[in-house]
Amino acid sequence: MLRHTKLSASVAALSLFATGALAQDSDLSGTLRIISDMSNPAPRAVMEGMAAEFDEMHPDLTVELEVVDREAWKSQIRNALSANPPDVVNWYASNRMGPYVDAGLFMDITDWWDAGDYEGLESVKGALTLNDAQWGVPYTYYQWGVYYREDIYNELGLSEPETFEQEVENCQAILDSGKKCYAIGTKFLWTAGGWFDYLNMRTNGFEHHMQLARGELSWTEDEGVAKTFENWQTLIEMGAFIDDHQSYSWQEALTEMINGDAAAYLIGNFAVPHLREAGLTDEQIDFYQFPAMTDAPLGEDAPTDTFHVAAGAQNVDAARAFLAYVTSADVQTRINGPDALGQLPVNANSEVADDEFLQQGFTMLSENAQGGIAQFFDRDFPAEMASVGMEGLQEFMVFPENLPDILPRLEDARQRIYE
């Protein structure tokens, strides 16, 4: 599954990076080894382009890039970091990096943050902080929200809801027209985590959600949690979600929305290219922020993808320079553009691409997420709690009547996992 790329040969892939005068910096020498999980076609081109450009900037430095399949990397990273570790690797922020931080496999780069390497990244520093130290840098993030079929909404005379009551009313109207309100595919569980994140953040506020993630609240005793599931149950019992979602992946469930059998999808911005490829135009799709349910300030999911330096890195200077390069404002602008990653840049000084969804998402996250920015269910909760939790959430979505059995299970898991 490992695909090795000799970079000196792939400078041709640089067209995207042809602009921008780059300072020649010849201090760095030796080899910089990077293992990346940016294996889908567009991210792969971005990564190869960045590596090649960085290689060009430093004549005495050779950049060796290995691109690993994104799913495979989730289990390969263990071996990669233990035996013959590379210098720089891709991973995810927040609790998802916990095991590697605890095992001492990521390098503590607090000094680099303190030295001002990452100007413009202050707002995302928290997601890279564990045990009061920083362990990596972000390079991209994307908003979550409700993507919906604008044409169906118009046809039924509906508008973007601002409260949960309106959301439910809209949903009833959609159901009456013989369609489903929401597409979702829960075969791989995490999509159910997204719904829980939003319903819980809206019902109880961002801080409550984070307390739950940190294991400070009981799944069975806490009234807020019960209320969240009650709200969710309202939607489930209306028949808001598509049938048999436990058998579909999120991509397969997109078909329902593309066919017009379902009107909306709570998902990350990565779904947009798929919708466009399937032939939906920007007139047919639109996006709204998950509506408020109480007075609590709105919190949002915006998962951040990151770069880390391995604890056993050989070329620490080059790794440091590479992280600074990746997070610099102009590189951020270029790699997050619509013809590259098509996501949001993390550097506050960079520009968000001229794209309907990216602009809306950026405005939402920078102006309308006063509650705070969460990573995602499986990144904010410890790995084991996330896996037990998402399984319970999936079961709840199929058999809501099992809730009295599901919650004690989650509570048992909480008591064991957080100790």
Add this chain to the structure above:
Amino acid sequence: MTQATVPDTHADAGPGWVKRNRMTITPLLFLAPGILFFGIYVVIPIFQSFQISTYEWSGLGDLSEQGEFVGLRNYTELLGDRAFETSLWNNLRWLVLYLLAIPAGLAIALFLNQTIRGIRLYKSLFFFPFVISQVVVGLVFSWFYLPREGALNAVLGFFGMGSVNILGDPDLATYGIIAAGLWPQTAYCMILYLTGLNAVDPEQIEAARLDGAKGHRMLWHIILPQLKPATFIAFVVTIIGALRSFDLISIMTNGGPFGSTRVLSFYMFERALGEYGFRMGYGSAIAVVLFLIMLVFIGYFLWSMWRDEQAARR
């Protein structure tokens, strides 16, 4: 790696030690690489699993530094773990139902054991599912079972019956996967029996026929006893196949819905090596339990083969 030395074949120095013992040394030399690899990659890891199962360890870093010795705590936790219980029951279902491949394979083999035009083609077609990868079998059956678009529901719909979501129903999903697994396994058993049928003694059949045996009595008293070696092998491969079922589950349901199709091997993978699995010790404890279950069968197989060999020598 050790270098196998070529036995000295020059006879000029009289019968040396090597020459005198060549009947012992030669097989040992041939066996050496196999034993070495078996030792390093099979036997030692078994004992390592026993050791790791007494630790709480994330699988990252060094066991002695990052791991915490917890004695038998992982095992006591297994006792109260519902997911483990589900996996154990599912393993049992696999064991029992997978054995259906043996009579099914026998039936097809008897049916195909004829001399008519093009029989080889039919045999190949029946053997085909065993040749394709389990992953492909899993994908094909997933499509077959799909709740709306699948062929199964199209057929049910044609007869006016409602649709079923086999892989989405916690009560049916495991049976759905076993059915998919039986497809290639039946083909395997069929091939074993076809080979066995070639070795059936025609004189005995002739004699039985003269004595008036036919149909079921012929099958039961004359054919089946002669197929005993084939049955034994079919039994061995089917039991082992059932216990190591993993790929179909991973492809078809990924252990879901809500963990209802897990078996021990899959649960072990999830806990120790999966995306959210950072409990190497707990995973090892599951692996040890699976190993002990396998040991019962392996012990039986070895004993059975040893007994046959003893009988053959007498």
